[in-house]
Amino acid sequence: MNPNHAKKINNQRLKQLFLSVSLLTLAGQAAAQSQVNISEPWVRATVAGQQATGAFMTLTATSDSKLISATSPAAKIVQIHESSMKNDVMSMQQVESVELPTGKAVSLSPHGYHVMLIDLVAQVKEGDKVPLTLTVEDAKGEKQSIQVEAPARALGAPEHSKMH
Amino acid sequence: MKSVFSRRAVLGSLSVLGLGLLTGCDSNKPSFKYAKDLSNTIMGRSFKLKDPQGETRMLTNYRGVVVMIFFGFTQCPAVCPTALARAVKIKKLMGRDGDRLQVIFITLDPERDTPKVLDAYVKAFDPSFQALYGTLEQTAATAKEFGVFYEKIPSGDTYTLSHTATSYVYDSLGRLRLSLSASLTAQECAEDLLTVMEVRS
Numbered sequence: 001m002n003p004n005h006a007k008k009i010n011n012q013r014l015k016q017l018f019l020s021v022s023l024l025t026l027a028g029q030a031a032a033q034s035q036v037n038i039s040e041p042w043v044r045a046t047v048a049g050q051q052a053t054g055a056f057m058t059l060t061a062t063s064d065s066k067l068i069s070a071t072s073p074a075a076k077i078v079q080i081h082e083s084s085m086k087n088d089v090m091s092m093q094q095v096e097s098v099e100l101p102t103g104k105a106v107s108l109s110p111h112g113y114h115v116m117l118i119d120l121v122a123q124v125k126e127g128d129k130v131p132l133t134l135t136v137e138d139a140k141g142e143k144q145s146i147q148v149e150a151p152a153r154a155l156g157a158p159e160h161s162k163m164h
Numbered sequence: 165m166k167s168v169f170s171r172r173a174v175l176g177s178l179s180v181l182g183l184g185l186l187t188g189c190d191s192n193k194p195s196f197k198y199a200k201d202l203s204n205t206i207m208g209r210s211f212k213l214k215d216p217q218g219e220t221r222m223l224t225n226y227r228g229v230v231v232m233i234f235f236g237f238t239q240c241p242a243v244c245p246t247a248l249a250r251a252v253k254i255k256k257l258m259g260r261d262g263d264r265l266q267v268i269f270i271t272l273d274p275e276r277d278t279p280k281v282l283d284a285y286v287k288a289f290d291p292s293f294q295a296l297y298g299t300l301e302q303t304a305a306t307a308k309e310f311g312v313f314y315e316k317i318p319s320g321d322t323y324t325l326s327h328t329a330t331s332y333v334y335d336s337l338g339r340l341r342l343s344l345s346a347s348l349t350a351q352e353c354a355e356d357l358l359t360v361m362e363v364r365s
Binding site (some may be wrong): 044047048049050051052053054071077079081083085088089090091092093094111112114116118154155156159 | 238239240241242243245246248252276278280281284285288290294313317319320321322324325326327328329330345346347
């Protein structure tokens with residue numbers, strides 16, 4: 001065998017090895033560095049037979065992103081809603097997405113944007129851990145799924161946010 | 165829990181204010197600090213609905229207690245649990261007088277809020293709270309009587325509701341007296357509710 005040829009193959013192998021290691025590292029970094037950080041997730045507990053409830057949390061994006069959808073094994077339908085108060089009338093509507101500007105803590109609360117869990121599979125009891133998968137999209141259109149476990153707080157639990 | 169405000173001090177200052185401001189006017193007229201005074205408003209004079217046990221309920225069933233009514237639906241993620249949680253706090257702040265406050269939750273979504281769910285829902289906040297429901301027509305008529313706005317908002321294959329978030333208060337003689345905005349704190353509501361209880365005109 002031509003020694004030059006052998007060297008060439010070795011180099012190629014090394015390159016391949018290097019490449020796959022780098023890819024692995026990149027993948028690892030992506031998993032560790034979430035596009036959006038989530039804090040204080042919670043779901044409001046329900047009574048037996050109640051068909052829907054809300055999920056709340058604070059989202060902070062590391063780069064301009066938006067929350068575009070959510071799913072949960074706890075509910076057949078999961079939607080993003082926005083509630084607002086005007087003249088003491090609470091208005092509710094479904095929204096397409098929630099903007100998450102870089103570094104800004106965006107709160108999903110009963111008095112603004114929130115995740116609605118509709119057609120609940122079972123009663124959500126206080127202390128239950130409700131799994132949620134949020135899909136966020138960055139400015140380049142790249143999507144990322146984020147897993148969250150939201151503990152259920154009592155139905156009458158006080159909220160941390162003020163209403164006005 | 166400590167008493168956050170002294171009822172006597174509050175009522176004392178109200179009387180002094182009343183004497184100063186209302187000389188020459190109707191001196192029996194109580195002054196409410198935060199609530200909207202509905203004493204002279206012709207609305208909310210009647211309702212006829214059912215409790216979860218199927219008994220017909222009208223205003224006359226609540227003579228002797230002060231009634232606070234809130235309209236909502238159990239799937240509401242926002243203002244309904246907030247208003248009911250506030251009602252729990254109001255009752256506590258009122259101390260022993262809180263025992264003379266009857267909180268009523270009227271569903272605006274009788275299609276989905278079954279009597280059983282309604283009952284469990286309000287009692288999860290306080291076992292003394294009562295839920296009432298009617299047919300779609302009765303619900304519409306009751307809301308109209310109170311000037312309560314509500315509207316079904318389609319969302320995908322389902323719907324949610326937009327609705328008035330105000331609480332309405334009757335005195336122990338069954339007369340509509342106050343509307344309490346959703347923006348008021350429990351303490352602000354409790355102060356005006358105690359005034360409703362004190363003044364017998």
